[in-house]
Amino acid sequence: MDFAAIKDELAKILSKDKLLTEELDLMYYSYDSSFFTQMEPSVPQAVVFPTSTEEVQKVVRFAYENNINIIPRGAGTGETGGCIAVNGGIVLDLSKWDEIVEIDARNMQVIVRPGVIHARLNEELSPFNLFFPPDPGSSQMCTIGGMVANNASGLRAVKYGTTEQYVLGLEVVTPTGDIIYTGGMQARCIKNVSGLNLTKLMIGSEGVLGIITQIRLRCWPKPKARGIAMAVFDQLDDAPATVLDVYKAGILPSGIEILDSSAIKAVNEFKPEINLPNCEAILLFEVDGNPPSVDYEGRQIKEIADRRARSVEWATDPQRMAQLWEGRSVTASAASRVRADGTRVFAGEDVSVPLSKVADTLRAIRALGEKYGIQVVNYGHIGDGNVHTAPVINPEIPAEVERVMKLVDEIHHLAIAMQGSTTGEHGVGVVRRPYAKQEHGQAVEYMQKTKAAFDPKGIMNPGKLF
Amino acid sequence: MDFAAIKDELAKILSKDKLLTEELDLMYYSYDSSFFTQMEPSVPQAVVFPTSTEEVQKVVRFAYENNINIIPRGAGTGETGGCIAVNGGIVLDLSKWDEIVEIDARNMQVIVRPGVIHARLNEELSPFNLFFPPDPGSSQMCTIGGMVANNASGLRAVKYGTTEQYVLGLEVVTPTGDIIYTGGMQARCIKNVSGLNLTKLMIGSEGVLGIITQIRLRCWPKPKARGIAMAVFDQLDDAPATVLDVYKAGILPSGIEILDSSAIKAVNEFKPEINLPNCEAILLFEVDGNPPSVDYEGRQIKEIADRRARSVEWATDPQRMAQLWEGRSVTASAASRVRADGTRVFAGEDVSVPLSKVADTLRAIRALGEKYGIQVVNYGHIGDGNVHTAPVINPEIPAEVERVMKLVDEIHHLAIAMQGSTTGEHGVGVVRRPYAKQEHGQAVEYMQKTKAAFDPKGIMNPGKLF
Missing domain, CATH: 3.40.462.10 (FAD-linked oxidases, C-terminal domain)
Structure with missing residues (x-):
């Protein structure tokens, strides 16, 4: 599908203020914080700003039917080129979808849309004496969606672990356009071992398995x-x-x-x-x-x-x-x-x-x-x-x-x-792909098989992770 | 393949003391702690006791080539029929493979084979002032492999979380007989966000994705x-x-x-x-x-x-x-x-x-x-x-x-x-399969796709989870 046709179709799905197609605007989406994208920026065909699960689903279905790549993006604070359209496609900028859906203090949980900024979340939790412990250096800018997609952490991982320890459930739009709920369709419980753990599989998957549209987080009591x-x-x-x-x-x-x-x-x-x-x-x-x-x-x-x-x-x-x-x-x-x-x-x-x-x-x-x-x-x-x-x-x-x-x-x-990893918390994206085989050996094939099970056409954030 | 032929082939792979084929012996493997298996026991065709990754691989390859089901089993303390050959097959009893490979106190880690008993692990860690916090009621009997396969927990999950929080890496024999390493081939690091998180996907997968043959656990300092x-x-x-x-x-x-x-x-x-x-x-x-x-x-x-x-x-x-x-x-x-x-x-x-x-x-x-x-x-x-x-x-x-x-x-x-789950820590096995769809909706399809990516012939612990 050519650029003009993509633009026309997206304009049917989304209102004008949720769509960027001018080259000058698109340039902004050609890089993140990585040196790689500074050297080799990649301009996407379009940028969309969905603010509902249905809008995300419509865009993904359109992309799936027409073999167009989809690249999810939070605040663009990543250091790996993970949110860049290295093979072209539509960037889904989720940073404007920043609703805190519910603070369920009685169950020590919060439900958010992906664009909520980390620092704001903790501000909003503070009156309830709760907090979300992971604390990336980019707290004032980075989004919870981005943190989940990258399994972000920061200074406090020693004691509090990484983002994954706090994610109880996700709403995900899959690469084929299904809407699924991980961790239980309606669940608000803390413990749940029912079924394969798709929640944890999504965390740190860097957008290659689907679009995270809602996040249920466990919070902890704030230390005094x-x-x-x-x-x-x-x-x-x-x-x-x-x-x-x-x-x-x-x-x-x-x-x-x-x-x-x-x-x-x-x-x-x-x-x-x-x-x-x-x-x-x-x-x-x-x-x-x-x-x-x-x-x-x-x-x-x-x-x-x-x-x-x-x-x-x-x-x-x-x-x-x-x-x-x-x-x-x-x-x-x-x-x-x-x-x-x-x-x-x-x-x-x-x-x-x-x-x-x-x-x-x-x-x-x-x-x-x-x-x-x-x-x-x-x-x-x-x-x-x-x-x-x-x-x-x-x-x-x-x-x-x-x-x-x-x-x-x-x-x-x-x-x-040194028996370590090329990345402790920033992720793989484009820049650390060359080391995947050396780090993981044949396990990479199983990552690829898993990816293919979710994304048979390979349209979801291609060129990343492995 | 008929029973006699299976028996003959297994006898070529494993020494006599690692193979049970007499009906009286097999009876013992027809139930776990669940009421379900008390009512409907299922006798396997054979039971094997591999004590090396290569032995597991040989058995799995044989089973894969001949479309024979494989059912991994730890101590049999489960309450869901998860380790029972409900559709027949070979039970892999891993409880005798109980080597503590290494206590790496300098890196607060321990590497074990699947059959190590929970209570013993903490006894061995104690002189190093370390412990593995999850504490199931069956501590004196249950194996670490079983705990990982079921994402077990217990009394201390409130503060310390469940087994998954402590698993840094796994060696897995896949349903097609590959040996893969999750969490990094040689890694001994604590933080690692490289690649899809197959470690966490395996945890709580109840044996439907492969056989866990080695486990690298993070330990914590013992509270005083x-x-x-x-x-x-x-x-x-x-x-x-x-x-x-x-x-x-x-x-x-x-x-x-x-x-x-x-x-x-x-x-x-x-x-x-x-x-x-x-x-x-x-x-x-x-x-x-x-x-x-x-x-x-x-x-x-x-x-x-x-x-x-x-x-x-x-x-x-x-x-x-x-x-x-x-x-x-x-x-x-x-x-x-x-x-x-x-x-x-x-x-x-x-x-x-x-x-x-x-x-x-x-x-x-x-x-x-x-x-x-x-x-x-x-x-x-x-x-x-x-x-x-x-x-x-x-x-x-x-x-x-x-x-x-x-x-x-x-x-x-x-x-x-009640916005809860049918299982907080014991798992699904056979007995809670009927509720998978109600709990997870369409996400079940993605669990099944993931399973099929790992296990194209569906031989690995069939009849469980979903």
Whole structure:
């Protein structure tokens, strides 16, 4: 079907304000936050903004009948090209469909449409003393639909797990245009082991199995107290060793973050008043819970970290906590500024390795940076081995681009060699497809078979995942 | 293929001690703990005891080539007929394959073969200060493979979730005889969002997608302290209202159990010295964590429960905790003895409803018991709305059997009408298949498509789930 015909048909399905077909508008949908789409943007044929399940169904049925690709999109904050029409097609922008359908506080649940922004959801849950624990860095922008599609997480995964732990049920428009309900058609229960777990299969499926149009989430009671510990280490290996000792003591902090020497340097250059100590690694522990528990665990963490650290500070005063955390808060921004003529690119930014291999991995990434003459800044969620690497380059210089691509490729192979994964929380999208076979072996065939069972024509977000 | 030929071929694949073909031996495999198999046992053609992935693969390949059904089985503690050869075939008994392959304490993980008994796993993890939190009532008997296949849970799901939260990766022999690794071929990382989540798809799939031959589990640090509160209520509705208030206070106990008046009566008749107060409902709260946290939450729970309860007791002394918990411990046994000529049957025993509907559900189940003249005992995991109902009948009396089947059918429809599920943790197996369509609607078709993608000949545990 040619472009004009697609446009005409979509105009019959959706009102004018829910359809973009002008090239200038479409350009905006040619990239996400990935370096890949910065280098190779792909303009879709059309963008639609459905705000009902029926509208989604109509668009999908039209696409299915005419073999047109469908690419679901949330806020476009992804770093993998996952929401980009790499093979052309219609982008379904779900970010405007942001209804909180119901807060069912008696059952500690909330039902939302896919476009609800993460930060807003937690604001709305707050008066009920509830919260949705996963906390991606993009909280102010990212949508719950996108979080489910990518099984997003963030700082608090150590204690609270990832998005999947909270999804009780989904409404999904399948690639053939059926509307199905996972987790029970009308269910509001917490526990349910009836049938194959299609809910969990959909989570992290990056839009290749269908369009998520409604989400039923379990919420948790909001913890009442919080504390932050900062520990400063002269030896990199002492950081993961301390993390393990904290676990061994029976403590599960809500977050454990690391800044290595590259991140510390970047932060201090970016904002000298933060003045992080010059050292090999800084650990930040966040502890939450009831007040006596937080005090107790804070004291224990300080005692454990003191065995190896140059210094440890524990704070429960909100202002002091914010100060201690500030270095971590600005790391991503700081990484972008380590070179006057460079910028941080999102590529190879999300490896996950076993805790026992974090120090070796960070050293190896720094060595790879030197090998390729690319500055890298390392930080991340050390508590679960999820390391964020920020390579900083001038994307206008082709030689640098070429070198960074080689660097990133080596980082991904390194992660697998370290018994890790190329992606701990950001997903595969387009950019990590080449590693699927190496990570998963023959299991990839079963992923493909599952995909084909849902999407016989292969129209749903093609070119992604595997 | 006829019986003699199957026997001959299996004898070529497996040594003599790993194969049962005598009818007397096979009889043992014709039932599990379900009332259904008590009434309708199904004898398999053969039973095999593979203890290596290669042996499993050889058996599965043989079965696949010859269109013979394969039925995986753990300890046979299931209550749904899930491990029974209802359409004939070869039972794969995995209970003897009980190797703990590795306790990787540095990465808080353990790798096991499917036959490891739950209680033993936690004993072996204990010296490392680690534990695997899900805690089914059948802990002393059930296997980790069975727990994964059924997504088992138990008392602690309130705080710790179900088995699926802890499974990081699986080795699976597929119905066509491939060996695949979910969660990464060699991975030891905690976070991994690469590819479709086949790990989670396998969990709770009740053996219809393949044979689980190895399991990589995440463990948690063992909590140091524990406390028990018992609250006695004169009004049934006050029990769930109290549970909700505890949640609202930001407390997530490790378990919240209920005994309604039927269970209290059964316990007191079974063991008069326990002497539970005569009342409408008893709640038992288990709290764990660090010592000051447990003390604080225990005091809070007492304060909250005191608003509605006739009496509340909070204990941290181990002996007193055991006394308070004893009523709950013996409930299942007590239910079997409420009638001298009767026994408790496992049918309709596992509904899950929203917390807001627990009281109505319990009342409705009691009324149904009266309607059909069947004594029922109700108890269960009220914290997550999972109610265990024990109908007590004399299975020798056909009229009672007929009435109990009607009762159970109504209980299952009731659960769905209450926006719940027919099964919170025990699974579907054979007995709850008739409700799949009502619970899941068209999603069942997608479960079937997924099954067909894995198992094109339909040989893997047929007659189960949907």
